[in-house]
Amino acid sequence: xxxxxxxxxxxxxxxxxxxxxxxxxxxxxxxxxxxxxxxxxxxxxxxxxxxxxxxxxxxxxxxxxxxxx
Numbered sequence: 001x002x003x004x005x006x007x008x009x010x011x012x013x014x015x016x017x018x019x020x021x022x023x024x025x026x027x028x029x030x031x032x033x034x035x036x037x038x039x040x041x042x043x044x045x046x047x048x049x050x051x052x053x054x055x056x057x058x059x060x061x062x063x064x065x066x067x068x069x
Contacts, residue, residue, distance in 0.1 A: 005032035005066045025058075037062045045067035 002010070008026055013019035025026070025031040034040035037059065044058055046048035 002068065003032070004034055004062075004065055007068060008061070017027070017053050018061055021054055021057040021061055024037075024054075025061075034062075038046065 005026075008022050011018070011022045013022060028048075031040065031043065034043065039061060040058060041055060044055055048054075050058070
């Protein structure tokens with residue numbers, strides 16, 4: 001299974017909240033090591049003070065990541 005960072009590097013979204021999240025996540029090295037959705041969500045909400053839109057985009061990406069081979 002590919003790492004979350006590896007998955008983010010493969011993501012190809014354009015002009016969407018998901019694309020914005022991927023770009024921000026790749027620039028923020030601490031997101032790469034997220035081991036669970038709960039950990040990622042907690043980081044976004046407490047450390048980054050993320051908007052509901054960003055959290056939803058992150059959740060969409062995380063769910064896609066979990067379904068990837």
